[in-house]
Amino acid sequence: MKNLIKIKDHESIKFVNEINYFRAPEKIYVPTKCLKETFKINDYVFKNTIFDNYVSSVSGKIINVDEILYNNSKSEVLVVENDYKENINNKNKKVKIKSKEDLIEVIKKYNLENIYKKITEIKDISHFVVKSIDEEVYSIKQLILLQNYYHEILETINLIQSVLKLKQSLLVTKNTNFNSIKNVKSIIGTYPNIMIRLVEDKYLIGEDVFLCKHLNYNLQKTLILTVEEILEIHNIIFGHSMVETIITVSGNKIKSPLIMSVRIGTSLKEIMSKYLSDLGTDYDIFINGLLKGYRIKDGEDILISKEIHSIVINKIERKSITNCINCGACKKICPVNINVKLCYEKKLKHKKCLGCGLCNYICPANLKLKEIVSGDKL
Amino acid sequence: MKKTTNKLIIENICLLFPFILYGIYKNGFLLYQKNLISVLEILKPLYLVLISVAIKIIVDLIKDKKINFDYNFVYVILIGMMMPCNINLILYTITFFVFYILFHFLEKYIKINKVCLIGLIIIFCNFLLNDFTYMSLLEKNYEFNFSFTDYLFGRNIGSISTSSIILSIISYIYLLGNFYYKKDIPFMINITYVILAFIYLFIYNDGTYLLNSELIFGSIFVATLSEYSPYSNKFQILYGIFIGIIAFIVSLLFDKILAIYIAIFITSTIMLILSLIKTKK
Numbered sequence: 001m002k003n004l005i006k007i008k009d010h011e012s013i014k015f016v017n018e019i020n021y022f023r024a025p026e027k028i029y030v031p032t033k034c035l036k037e038t039f040k041i042n043d044y045v046f047k048n049t050i051f052d053n054y055v056s057s058v059s060g061k062i063i064n065v066d067e068i069l070y071n072n073s074k075s076e077v078l079v080v081e082n083d084y085k086e087n088i089n090n091k092n093k094k095v096k097i098k099s100k101e102d103l104i105e106v107i108k109k110y111n112l113e114n115i116y117k118k119i120t121e122i123k124d125i126s127h128f129v130v131k132s133i134d135e136e137v138y139s140i141k142q143l144i145l146l147q148n149y150y151h152e153i154l155e156t157i158n159l160i161q162s163v164l165k166l167k168q169s170l171l172v173t174k175n176t177n178f179n180s181i182k183n184v185k186s187i188i189g190t191y192p193n194i195m196i197r198l199v200e201d202k203y204l205i206g207e208d209v210f211l212c213k214h215l216n217y218n219l220q221k222t223l224i225l226t227v228e229e230i231l232e233i234h235n236i237i238f239g240h241s242m243v244e245t246i247i248t249v250s251g252n253k254i255k256s257p258l259i260m261s262v263r264i265g266t267s268l269k270e271i272m273s274k275y276l277s278d279l280g281t282d283y284d285i286f287i288n289g290l291l292k293g294y295r296i297k298d299g300e301d302i303l304i305s306k307e308i309h310s311i312v313i314n315k316i317e318r319k320s321i322t323n324c325i326n327c328g329a330c331k332k333i334c335p336v337n338i339n340v341k342l343c344y345e346k347k348l349k350h351k352k353c354l355g356c357g358l359c360n361y362i363c364p365a366n367l368k369l370k371e372i373v374s375g376d377k378l
Numbered sequence: 379m380k381k382t383t384n385k386l387i388i389e390n391i392c393l394l395f396p397f398i399l400y401g402i403y404k405n406g407f408l409l410y411q412k413n414l415i416s417v418l419e420i421l422k423p424l425y426l427v428l429i430s431v432a433i434k435i436i437v438d439l440i441k442d443k444k445i446n447f448d449y450n451f452v453y454v455i456l457i458g459m460m461m462p463c464n465i466n467l468i469l470y471t472i473t474f475f476v477f478y479i480l481f482h483f484l485e486k487y488i489k490i491n492k493v494c495l496i497g498l499i500i501i502f503c504n505f506l507l508n509d510f511t512y513m514s515l516l517e518k519n520y521e522f523n524f525s526f527t528d529y530l531f532g533r534n535i536g537s538i539s540t541s542s543i544i545l546s547i548i549s550y551i552y553l554l555g556n557f558y559y560k561k562d563i564p565f566m567i568n569i570t571y572v573i574l575a576f577i578y579l580f581i582y583n584d585g586t587y588l589l590n591s592e593l594i595f596g597s598i599f600v601a602t603l604s605e606y607s608p609y610s611n612k613f614q615i616l617y618g619i620f621i622g623i624i625a626f627i628v629s630l631l632f633d634k635i636l637a638i639y640i641a642i643f644i645t646s647t648i649m650l651i652l653s654l655i656k657t658k659k
Contacts, residue, residue: 322448326604326605362380364381364383
């Protein structure tokens with residue numbers, strides 16, 4: 001494993017620490033693949049209706065079936081027209097968790113697949129780490145969550161720690177997240193078993209494998225959750241539903257970058273028409289960052305799901321792609337030592353690839369290396 | 379940190395420019411002061427480079443009907459710089475044109491180190507017509523006892539624009555900060571060569587092989603050409619050691635100045651053959 005690098009962000013792109021709430025979308029979209037039961041057009045959907053891995057964030061009638069981009073693939077969706085009544089069918093109840101088994105059961109019930117996988121895969125958990133680390137340069141979702149929900153986060157960490165019967169847990173954040181650190185430090189004394197650990201602002205430090213190496217923890221025995229996952233658990237325990245998600249909207253095409261809290265299922269076009277109507281036409285949209293993320297095609301719309309954390313809108317910059325000059329920079333920069341050039345030439349996908357995008361970033365010939373090595377779509 | 383291919387090419391050309399200027403001073407201006415050459419001949423190092431660039435542009439226009447801004451610009455400039463002082467300009471133009479076209483079209487089928495191969499062929503053709511010497515007229519007419527600082531600043535026998543060790547060292551220090559530069563190669567070449575030269579000094583009490591300006595220049599600019607050198611760290615080290623050994627043997631048996639180019643050519647050809655065998659398997 002190699003030394004991690006710091007990727008400089010553009011000086012002119014600075015976020016103002018103010019969240020813009022967009023809570024009244026005209027429509028929301030529900031991917032049909034997330035549905036357990038069948039819904040028809042004109043059926044009524046209550047707010048908080050839990051689909052397979054998805055919660056309806058508004059109440060209203062299903063008016064149409066459409067196609068929209070969801071998690072980087074075109075998906076069939078039900079279009080729910082918001083009646084702005086916020087009708088809830090059955091209010092979620094508080095859940096009591098007394099043991100690890102209770103926790104696992106609740107997580108399974110509410111389809112929190114990622115968390116379920118993490119908790120059940122580790123047989124003997126010796127360390128519990130909660131990270132508030134944003135990887136991409138123009139994404140600050142984890143930071144904002146910690147900054148605004150530090151009470152809830154610390155409370156839930158404390159609960160999980162006691163359920164897992166651990167003596168200590170660690171909250172890790174970047175040493176540049178000043179406001180979050182200040183907030184957490186103001187109440188961390190109430191939780192003597194939770195320690196805060198600051199790490200350097202370097203790209204990929206938040207990857208579990210690098211974080212464990214940095215903390216000197218055994219990856220196989222460490223449970224690592226993000227603050228977002230902790231909040232999901234908190235919401236289940238206290239009977240709240242996570243109907244909103246935080247996204248950052250930035251890029252060199254935007255005058256002032258935005259931090260937004262939007263309803264899950266809202267379309268990007270609707271957000272842009274409300275907040276970024278003066279953009280013009282000559283821009284590229286990147287979802288989830290410039291390095292790890294992907295570009296959406298011109299005119300394409302995307303559904304805002306909880307997996308989306310950043311939207312970068314940049315001026316169109318067509319990079320000229322030249323032949324490989326055999327410099328080996330892709331191999332040199334790869335954090336997991338993959339022979340990227342060889343994989344690219346043989347069109348091979350590599351199972352160790354983290355999809356970090358550093359090879360694409362460094363390539364002087366602007367070749368699409370990550371897409372081949374990680375097996376992403378071109 | 380991030381640089382595009384075009385930026386790398388421009389950076390390379392900019393680094394070579396001071397060498398050409400020094401070549402004009404050493405093999406032009408100083409000779410003119412002693413009335414050994416005419417005014418027009420002062421700029422001979424520049425003419426060589428301009429002829430190479432012009433031929434590259436003509437070949438591009440013939441082949442693609444447009445000028446390609448590619449690494450061939452660096453290659454042709456390097457070829458122009460590694461020529462001996464007594465090179466005949468007409469002969470250089472003809473041989474360069476013929477062999478550049480030939481290898482440019484052959485490149486599709488076989489990736490061979492163009493810089494060393496074309497350079498060595500032109501030098502060989504020149505030697506057939508002129509004397510086998512790298513000395514300028516000044517060096518031919520006067521006896522020199524070069525000091526260490528003379529060597530450093532380029533006052534020694536070498537190619538027309540490559541003899542300044544101090545410029546080579548400055549360029550290397552600058553290139554160390556370039557993420558794309560294969561810095562291990564020149565380091566290994568020079569270390570291997572110097573160790574062998576020291577061993578030779580202790581055994582035969584002869585230190586003439588210790589300082590070789592051409593070796594330093596060649597190792598920094600020619601041996602590291604991305605297209606013809608290995609990209610993995612281990613192979614770069616092996617490649618460097620191998621070139622260092624061959625360069626020392628060639629300088630003992632044949633010529634100290636040409637040694638580095640012959641060594642690079644032999645090593646990259648062996649590498650090419652090995653990779654062809656590997657692909658066939």
